[in-house]
Amino acid sequence: MIYLDYQATTPLAPQALDAMLPWLRDDFANPHSAHAAGRKAKAAVEVAREAVAELMPDGGTVSFTSGATEALNWAIKGSTGPIVTLATEHAAVLDTAAAEARRGRAVTMLPVGSDGLADLAAAREAIKPGTGLVAVMLVNNEIGAIQPVEQLATLAKQAGALFLTDAVQGFGREIVPDTADLVAVSAHKIHGPKGIGALWVRDGVTLEPLLHGGGQEPLGRSGTLSPALCAGFGAAAALAKQRFGADRAHVSQLFRAAFQMLAGAGWALNGSKDERYPGNLNLRYPGLDVARLMSDLRGIAFSAGSACASGSGRPSHVLKAIGLSDAEARSSIRLGFGRYTTEEDLLTACLAIDQAARAQQVAA
Incomplete structure (x- = not known):
């Protein structure tokens, strides 16, 4: 199997697995217990928290969550005032904003251009004094567009609003903007385990709790933490920081090689090539x-879009937002690659994908 679905999830780093195993096998104590075993588990959690915080801006606190979906729900539902967000956000943002709208909260959806980037003129018009929260993804999960978050965060500050960024796809790969007030991340997108994420909250920002109970985490998030998941997340974050430059250079080379092959064969890129x-x-x-293509190429794992929306039968809302027709959106694929992808595997897969696509035209 050639795995090319890194936006859906990434392979678990060996270092993350090694960090988790002791807490799955022998050191099973509750990290919120006061005895020695509990304190030992708590210490492991705090080491992991510090490792995740090393990839965040200064002057804030990391609260562990069950994943980025919980973190985004907490940031949006825990804040107040009108919301401004993008049409291309992940469903965890769009659906949560829609739920808040049903409760009477004003929501403004900003358009994007054909490159997938936010319309800054529309943003300046929409982000006005009285806005409570501006929520913008750092890196789009479907088309990889890197949003102008610094400029959008500045507009939010000028309006007195909080700025939330869904950094799931950019965490450990792009610099998280210093101007953010709230940052949601997930471990399994940086070669960590599934089932854990975090919300970083700038000092001085308060949120209403999403989950009520023991209030174990900073800022009042309730629930017993898994030291194993925390340790795996921490190890993955530390490795991402250590390998930041090398990983970036590797995926840049992979992109150049794959894009050159497929663009020359008549494939069109969706979204910005540069940003x-x-x-x-x-x-x-x-x-x-695409369904036939995936059936024909079962030895290659790739996607027709977001894993969260797979099976819906609807064309991608992201591809529609950048101006593609239903037919164009449905004839699009997403290839995601990273640290453990070899250039040989990627080009082998691209050749097979191109040949299978051409065979469809011949058959038609």
Whole structure:
């Protein structure tokens, strides 16, 4: 199997697995217990918290959550006032904002251009004094577009609003903006375990709790933490910081090689080529039947879009937002690659994908 679905999840780093095993096997104590075993587990949690915080801006606190979906729900539901967000956000933001709208909270959806980047003129018009929260993704999960978060955060500050960034796809790969007030991340997108994420909250920012109970985490998040998941997240974050430059250079080379091959064969790139995380290659091919393509190439793991929306039958809201027709959106695929992808595997997969797409045209 050639795995090219890094936006959906990443392979677990060996270092993360090694960090987790003792806490799964022998050191099973509750990290919120006061006895020696509990304090030992608590110490492991705090080491992990510090490692995650090392990839965040200064002057804030990391609270562990069950994942980025919980973190985003907490940030949005725990804040107040009108919301401004992008049409291309993840469902965890869009659906939560829609739920808040049903409760009477004003929500403004900003458009994006054909490159997938926020319309800054529309943002300046929408982000006004009285806005409570501006929520903008750092790196888009479908097309890899890197949003102008610094400029959008500045607009939020000028309006007196909080700025939330869903940094799931950019954490450990792009610099998290210093101007953010709230940052949501997930371990399994940086070669850590599934089932854990975090919300970073700037000092002085308060949120209403999403989960009520023991209030074990900073800022009042309730629930017993898993030291194993925390340790795995921490190890993955430390490795991402250590390998930041090397990982970036590797995926940049992979992007150049794959894009050169497929663009020359008639595939069109979706989204910006320059303002883009290079580990994402979202492409379309005229008349492509993606379901058939995936069936024909079962030895290659790739995607037709967000894993969270797979099976919905609807064309991608992200591809529609950048101006693609339903047919163009449905003829698009997403290739995601990273640290453990070899150039040989990627080019082998690209050749097979291109040949299978051409075979469909011949058959038609």
